Amino acid sequence: MADDNTPAKRERAEETEDSEPSKRQRDSESAVPNSKQEEERADKDVSEQGLKKLLITGIPGVRQDALQGSLNRSAIPFHRLQKKKMEKDAEIWLPDDPIIIRACKLILNGTCVHGRKMQLNDGEQKAEEDSSRTLSQQVTALADMLYEDQIYFKEHILRASLRRVTQDLSKNKYNLEWLKSCSRGPCCNLEKVYHSPQIRGYRNKNEFTIGYDRDGKATVGFRYGRFADGDSSVGNADQCLHIPACALKVAEVVTDFLRNYQKLECWGAAKHTGTWRMVTVRNNSENDVIAVVQYSSSNTKKEELDEALACLDQHIRSKVDSGDLTLTSFFLQEYNDVSNRANDDCPVRLVWGKPFFHETLMDLQFRISPSAFFQVNTKGAELLYGLVRNWVGATGTETVLDVCCGTGTIGICIASGARKVIGIELCAPAIEDAKLNAERNKISNCEFLVGRAEDQIDAAISQHVKDGDKCVAVVDPPREGLHWKVIKAIRKSKEIERVVYVSCNHVAWVEQARQFCHPSDDSRHPGEPFEPIKAIGVDLFPHTPHIELVVLLERGNTLKETKSSKL
Template sequence: MEVEAETPVTDEIVELITDEVVESSTEPKSEEKGYLARDEYTSERFKLELNNLPKYFGFGDLKKKLKQLGVSFVKIKVPQQATHAYVNFRNEEDREKGMKLLTGWSYRGNKVEVSHAKPATDIMFRAKPAKKNDNRRDQKIDNEMESDLPDEVKIQNSATPLWNLTYEEQLTKKATIVQEFLRGLEQKIKETSSKTVTIPFEGVKPSPIIDGYRNKCEFSCGKGNNSEDKVVGFRYGQYSSGIDRVGSPSVCKNVSDSMKLVVQHFQDFIRSRSSPWYSAETHLGCWRQLTVRESRLNHLLLMIAFCQGQLTSEEIEQEKKDLLNYFTINNGSICKVTNIIFNVEKNKAGNELIQSEILLGDSYIVEKLFDFQFHVSPKAFFQANTQGAEVLYSLIKDSMKLDNETVVLDICCGTGTIGITLANNVKQVIGIEMIKDAVEDAKRNAQLNNINNIEFIADKIENVIHKLVNKYENQRLVAILDPPRAGVHRKVIQTLRSAENIKVLGYIACNPQLATHNLLDLTRPRSRAYQGEAFEAITSTAVDLFPHTPHYELFILFQR
């Protein structure tokens, strides 16, 4: 799960901190919190620490309880496996009001201790090794950055860690990783149910395309490892680890030749401009990010994130005009770009969008998946490996034995890709997705493909599942769950468990470790919390959608 640097003040979020930064009892040096001196909003100025929280609690539940108390927060930060949390506020008034509301508050039997919290250390200083208690992970990264490895090797190690293995070796390595995960899951199931289980593993299905498979990439603008200015590419490591240098993707095997050509020409263009690149450390500069999406139908979309800086409206308009001319008339025309979207943002943490303008083409591209076509907007979720997605969706169809008597519940359906590609093989598909914009995209995609036996519902699964189960009680009802990488809230699993007409469930995990809690809840014994017969893991198969990286998709078929 990615942790954003700072969100717009209108958003309320819960963050899971995977690498907790333990702040010292002494105040860090002033430059380590230099961001506080800048003339910009940061919720780190207004922060409370909650201690003595229950050992196990849900992020969503904590957020809900704080809202019920009337606490007006911006975000909540929860370190992994911790009994404390940080609550950030918009201003001093909201923080002090929160302090009063939370003083003496008991949460699930624990009397919560509340106190003012110090601002976090600037990310760029966290990664610097201290004289004592060095962070081994940061030190390892620093050592690699300071080594004599060529930049081409460093950038591949960062973007595609398995680049130096043959593809057969990569598949073997991933098979080992999956088997180790499954053995651990079997042990956890035994601990929760006192039942010995074995989850059959059918291996790793390879990607049909190994190199240049990504249909979407996000490239940063910044300074190169050798201090070259205005480099466009990937960072040599995570910014959260203190790494802000950028390297060319020209050697990265997962990036297509057409994307590499775009990156090179975009870099040439911004180097010809007087406006500077954007620094995530100082929040100064203009050229921040280039997002590229391409399709099998030869559509090529560029989305530019441009911070206004000190430029006037007229100067920004000139940048747009010259960019458009460069990619349509001048040297960049060789890239054959079909769509350009130019987003102007404020120079502040959170990159608040001021203006979005389509300079060329439509606001979306069209992608082909099997014999279907999908409108894909710049920020929409679509599997990064289109041909790999076809392997995954074929696996789902075959494993679940779908036929024209089957009704499919497509849970967390997003823009409808799974349900639409399966619709012609089943009686009915009902897609459920809580993000309304995604549901509107899904409806348009169904119309685009003349799919009439599909319905999309914009709601939470727990609000609609029982009505749907009752409606199709005499049908073969199966569920497909394709959640975000951290899985779904336990209430969703509890709801699915109680819907006993669902006998077959397919779970797609892009990060099985983070989804472990869902997989355990599906299989744990019947109880007051989990009212319904437990599911049993019948088979599992991995699909390699991300060659040259450790990532994969794991499909587990459950039955009861």
């Protein structure tokens, strides 16, 4: 848990009403030498290239590929990295910009790679002895920065990902005419980076781990680090700026129960022991709150478990009855697999209350069940979906494919401008929610299909898209991105001439872009390649390094019309 709760820190993170993008457009571009012969010259010329060499210290024995993977996952915008296995330090070249360097230090310092704590320092500066992190620094690494500076940093990392697309396509010497005009710059223009309308307490879904804190006491909160890096301790999330008070209160009540009113152990990921695993809290703008307590039954006698669950129910009810806790519904979930997270279709049992609640988005109502997908930042999602709707550009004649549609939020939000919306989703319970959402909002031009997208796209087009009709695909995949077979199916469908890609992981999107833009061949890349037209960023995750990237890709007649309109 974070100790620093000073007024100055809180004042720096106050909410802003400004939803316009940051006006700072500073960006550092440079050519970074790769050959060993040029290393000495790089050291001398790096300041002229707009870069600064720093050291990542405290990582003896860590291989360069492992370190590079960790930096990529952390969205560190490095231009060059050099780490020899037997050396304890690594050299890293970052943009010579104080805001970007500070953000990188906040993200990296004290985090682990293969059990080693990293520290980012200037070349002449000695690494600090104590690089431990508070929980708020671990979970909301950018919380100590002005929000405007957070946006500036995120704008830079998005531009870096767009440049990487250009670099990846260029080094493969693909004969793409549009690529020649990019030179070494971004593959398309990043038009704006939008602020989140709400920057504190914005998360409407929070998944708390149940474990032991550093004093060995049962706690409901977040892990300090990754289990793989040797730190499985849990701290309470009171100082994490993005968690709403209603969720923190549920965590507090369950922590009190675990410490004082029962004897079963918390789940141990190392040896798969214990009972109590996770608490999920969801809330909406109407102050409805759902809590789901997940447990394992594999290590406890049935009689003891039943007694503990009944005691938990009684404890929670007493807090609700006294007015100390706001809770609309209480669920239990039994989960005995060794993986950390249950699949979305893992059943939950309603103990009391309503089985779901509704949330309003763009004047539409959506049913939210305990495991249904919904963007964690409601106000930010409303901004995001409005922008996606504009880019779809539906005029009443288009068919829109909502790929990875979840509970149908995007498709239903843009349905009023489309001839037909077809949602495709692998999770059957999510599709049931999508159908109910469309019915509740009296949307009659939406249809939802269960199955793998690569199997459903061709069938959907064959049934609903006539020759000459326009078809637009909207994709909003998980963090790892679309499976290559889904991209292949989209490319193969000549009717799809516009794709609006919504990515919550701009690092993974680089490889996705390569597959969309790869020249045609007879294997993984059928059909005409797409061209990136423009991009925007939407900050759905203030105080963290994460941000949504939205990219418009076009081909065929749609691309020709776009280019002719710019003449």
